[in-house]
Amino acid sequence: MSWRWPAPFVIDIEVLPAHIDGLGHVNNVVYVGWLEDCAWRHSQSLGLGLDEYRRLDRAMAVLRHEIDYLASARLGERLQMGTWVVESHRGLKMTRRFQLLRPADGVTLLSAQTTFACIELSSGRPRRMPEAFMERYGRALIDV
Secondary structure, eight states: OOOSSSSOEEEEEEOOGGGBOTTSSBOHHHHHHHHHHHHHHHHHHTTOOHHHHHHHTEEEEEEEEEEEEOSOOOTTOEEEEEEEEEEEETTTEEEEEEEEEETTTTEEEEEEEEEEEEEETTTOOBOOOOHHHHHHHHHHBOOO
């Protein structure tokens, strides 16, 4: 298995019947859900879960997803999604990269990038990241 960059945060995924569309493979909307799940679990591992977001009145909201669907996932397959924080823009934005692998044959099924903006939860307006975000997401930041 080959990760594009070192030391990803990784989640395991099993393809279930609910993930399959009429074409017999995982529906594209499901992949977006997996991206979100992976990003949230990584944030939580850094100590930035919903409770901390609420306490700080800040959150990272999706601005843009860019997804390259490279191969199909099918029912019963076991997959791994890795993520990396690759950019932080002056405390306002953050970019994550993702890679979805099928360990059985090492094939990359998906490559993605998501750009997030920091918002104030109480107003929904863009705001600078609090120090806790800068420090904790900064720990996960890699050079690509």
